[in-house]
Amino acid sequence: MDIVENISKTIIKASTTLTDDKLKALSHAIDIEENENARWALSQILENYKVAQKTRFPLCDDTGIPHVIVELGREREISGELLNQIHEGIELGLNNLPARPMAVKGDEIERIEQSKGLYEKPGMLKPASVLIDCANDESTYKRDISPDTLNLHFILEGGGPEIRAKTYRVYHKRSFENVIDTAVDWLKESLSLLGCTPSIPSIGIGRTHYEANALMLKSIAYGNLDNQSDVEKRVTYKLNETGIGPLGFGGKTTVLGSYVNIGNQRASGVRIVAIRPACFVEPRVATLKL
Template sequence: MDILDEISNTIIKASTTLSSDKYKALRKAIDMEDNENAKWALAQILENYHVAEKTGFPLCDDTGISHVIIEIGQDREISGKLLNQIHEGIALGLNNLPARPMAVKGDFVERIEQSRGLYEKPGMLHPANILIDNANDDSSYKRDISSDTLNIHFLLEGGGPEIRAKTYRVYHQRSFENVIDTACGWLEESLKMLGCTPSIPSIGIGRTHFEATSLLLKSVAYGSLDNQSEHEQHISDRLNQSGIGPLGLGGKTTVLGTYLNIGNQRASGVRIVSVRPSCFVEPRVATLKL
């Protein structure tokens, strides 16, 4: 199969299917929920997943902005040609899906103002800058990357969670709990306004705004609800005590789990924290192994 078709199919898979760990978490939440409205909402969400996977339709009308993480071992190489193919394959996948047209026309001023309207083809929505990940990464989500690894992870990030996301500094006061408590406070406020819970919030903590957000994105690509750390479980338990519940209808299930990725830190009184409260169709992730 041509690599452009492989990338296209991977984008379509990311848009139309969810991982087994999220299915299991949702079914567990349905079984545990005793709020009738919340239980009904969770059942409808599960049905939405089944319909999307069966029909090949997107999980959500907001089909998301493509983000790419390349995971590479020391004996592999990536070329400018491959990077171009990733861009071309994403455009092909969005057109074949088909995704929702969301790319704004015009120069940089016109794009900000959205004064010239949208491109008709969904594939005109170009991906964000590509992240490269290798064995030197040192974070909570550090990977055991073999020398011959070349994986391309495709993430589709919806607009609603981006509106509610936040990246900002926290004065740590030499307290891990203070940093996590601040991040949880941000998430509690954003989840109230998100509308499409239950969420799997992601948190990245680094030295710069770029690094914190990169750590967050890596957690979305690599995180698993089957393997939650003690701290991730603590955050989930706290957020579920908010009573927001699925679709804001109350109940026990505001989040299905949490991704917490902490990278290197520097001698400073500040930690840069990035949080993103995903909507219930996320994470939308699929991987192409080359």
Template sequence: MDVIEDISRTIVEASTRLSKDKLNALKRAIEIETNDNASWCLSQILENYEVAQDTKFPLCDDTGIAHVIIEVGSEREITGDLLNQIHEGIELGLNNLPARPMAVKGNEIERIEQSQGLFESPGMLKPAPILIDSVNDESTYKRDISPDTLNIHFLLEGGGPEIRAKTFRVYHKRSFSNVINTAVDWLGDSLKMLGCTPSIPAIGIGRTHFEATSLLLKSIAYGNLDNQNDVEKFVTDRLNETQIGPLGLGGNTTVLGTYVNIGNQRASGVRIVSVRPSCFVEPRVACLML
């Protein structure tokens, strides 16, 4: 097995095709949409998905930053060599796609200022820090990881949703409703400005900013729109009541579904909540099983 080539193909898959459950959710939305403009828009989005899948073209010009989650069982190992192969495979995949060149040149200050321009090679865009998932994880999306598991999940995260995302504290006041409604209010404000609806927003609730965002990313990798729990349905219904609709044109479909991942909590007056309003080409996710 050539792991680098396999990772490259998985990156291309994540960028050019969407999961069956998201396609199902979009088709359900088209069937129930009563706003003519929104219905037309949803149909055009579905056509865009189908063209991208057939031609192996990226779903969006913003091809995103690679995020990696590794699921590892008790009898498998993550070696330094594997980590190097992941980085090499992502570089190759972004070049083969080809992705949009987005890596910024220069030293620390020059990268912030973007004063030295961009690298021409798409593969120069480095992935985010890698997350490790094991049987010790406690959350809504806890995985039943067998001892022989070694799965690598690749998420391509675009810039628009990151601009509208938020991670902040919420004073829970001993009320789950207070926490989840605060998250919904944040998302409602974000979706008004996102532009690329319908969204599949993600929510992570944890003890620290890092943990809350990690829980959010895991929900994007593991979530399933064909199997939504009561909390996810509640969030979806509340956001669809905004009538923002596809591309902000109004209608019943502001979101296709929601991912909510709740992890361990600490004895304190706050919960750390992370929200991300994905655009309509996300989540772009693919998994390589080794």
């Protein structure tokens, strides 16, 4: 198996295709929509999906920042060579897609200021730090990971949802409703400003800012609109009540569903909550099984 080439193909798949559960949810949203403008917007979004998948063009001009989750069984190992292959495969995939050039040149200060411009090759965009997941995970999205599992999940994260995302502490007041409703309130504000709904928002609740965001990222990789928890259904219902609708046109579907991933907690008065209001081309995720 040429791992680098297969990773490249997986990156392209993540950027150009969507999972069946999301396509099904979008088709259902079109069927039930009574607002003429909202129905038109949803139909155009569905057509965009079909064209991207057929032509292998990116779903969006903002082709996203690569994030990687390594799902590891207890009898498998990862090496420095594999990590290098992941970086090489992502670079090849972004160049072959082709992705939009987004990597900023320069030293630490120049990258912050964006004063040296951008690299021409899309593959110069480096992935975020790799996250390793295993059977010891104790979150909502805990899976029965077999000993022989070695899966590479590639997620492309667009800039718009990152701008509207938030990670902060919530005083729980011994109330689950207080925590989840605070997250929903943040999302209501974010979705009203996002501009590219319908969304599949993701929520991670943990002990630290890092953990909350890791939980949120895992929910994007493992979440499924065909299998929504009661908490996820509650979040979806409350957000659809806003009437923001697709592209802000109003209507019944502001979100197609939601992902909520709750991890371990510590004895404290606060819970750390991360939210991400995905745009209508997300989650862009694909998996390579090794």
